[in-house]
Amino acid sequence: MSRPKLVATDLDGTLLDADGNVSDGTRAVLRELDAQGVPVVFVTGRPIRWMESLWSEVGGHGLAVCSNGGIVYDVDAQQVRSAATVSREVAMVVADLLRSEIPGTHFALEKTTGFARETGFATRFPDIPDIPTGSFEAIYDDAVVKVLALHTELAPEDYWRRGQALLEGMVEVTWSSSFPLLEMSAPGVTKASTLAELCAELAIDAADVVAFGDMPNDVEMLEWAGQSYAMAGGHAVARAAAREIAPAHTEDGVAQVLRRLFDL
Structure with missing residues (x-):
């Protein structure tokens, strides 16, 4: 299995632990990926206002996809980069x-x-x-x-x-x-559609993306990414859409998979 060039991960029920936090083990993995220059993109249904405590986990820079693809947020500039609005x-x-x-x-x-x-x-x-x-x-x-x-x-x-x-x-x-x-x-706007646009700007193919999710709003992203993992215990439609199953979010499942994929 090839080494991914970008990591795209949902948050609640996926990257975050049972208390809604980034565990110490997951934080260590994210920081090592950051040090290696591997982009980690939070792709979440959360609005911007629910993200403030998490920006530091992506090094305080980079881009995040919020509101199910409705917003691309520039973390470093602390501003909305683009928005897909509903008429x-x-x-x-x-x-x-x-x-x-x-x-x-x-x-x-x-x-x-x-x-x-x-x-x-x-x-x-x-x-x-x-x-x-x-x-x-x-x-x-x-x-x-x-x-x-x-x-x-x-x-x-x-x-x-x-x-x-x-x-x-x-x-x-x-x-x-x-x-x-x-x-x-808006019609056609999903986590996957916005992530695909972002990856195109970065010259990264879908085949070089690894994605993680657990719920119906992750389905399109899990189907689009070349490598995809639904979390154990996630919704059945997410598990059906993903290519692999990761350990549960309560077991730092994303971090476990990333350690293996990147030989951390």
């Missing part, structure tokens, strides 16, 4: 369809400028101050990179399957949470 026209049609076909749906928005939520959208972080809140139509603007839809009663996978079937071709619909939350990006 207002499409989003309004999507919202109307989900409200009518799956009643009980409420919305929030991930933007290049932060987070906003519809009045009925519950959040896991109710104490965050100054979150713009209002009607979907009022909070929407041209900075939206991901539309979030929450349902409080349906099972997560059932909600995802129904939303995916309903909105096929209009937006990219995926899911990466333990609760019923749809993540919707």
Whole structure:
């Protein structure tokens, strides 16, 4: 198996441990790859605001793909390099369809400028101050990179399957949470599409990329990369998409594989 030229890794359930941190063992591997000049790209569904504590793990430089491919972030400059936004026209049609076909749906928005939520959208972080809140139509603007839809009663996978079937071709619909939350990006925008564009700029072929993931939002990336690993215990669709299975994230599975691939 050839030595990869770039490492692309999801975070939650993949690179991070059970507490959502980078373990000492994984940190040591990332720093050695950095010293060898091997790019490590975080490719995550997380918004930028959930990344601040992790930038140092990629040496405080390089690029990260956030919001399921919606944003390429320049870590060194601490700024958005590019964004793939969801048009207002499409989003309004999507919202109307989900409200009518799956009643009980409420919305929030991930933007290049932060987070906003519809009045009925519950959040896991109710104490965050100054979150713009209002009607979907009022909070929407041209900075939206991901539309979030929450349902409080349906099972997560059932909600995802129904939303995916309903909105096929209009937006990219995926899911990466333990609760019923749809993540919707602009048509054609996935972790894989943005990673492919980034690798093209770096003159790195898909065959020379190793990718790691664990959930449905990682599927396209795992299929695209020349070497790919789903985490043991990850979602079945991710395991089916990957070429190999890595040890669980609770066992530093990514680090274990990288030590072998790079003879660390």
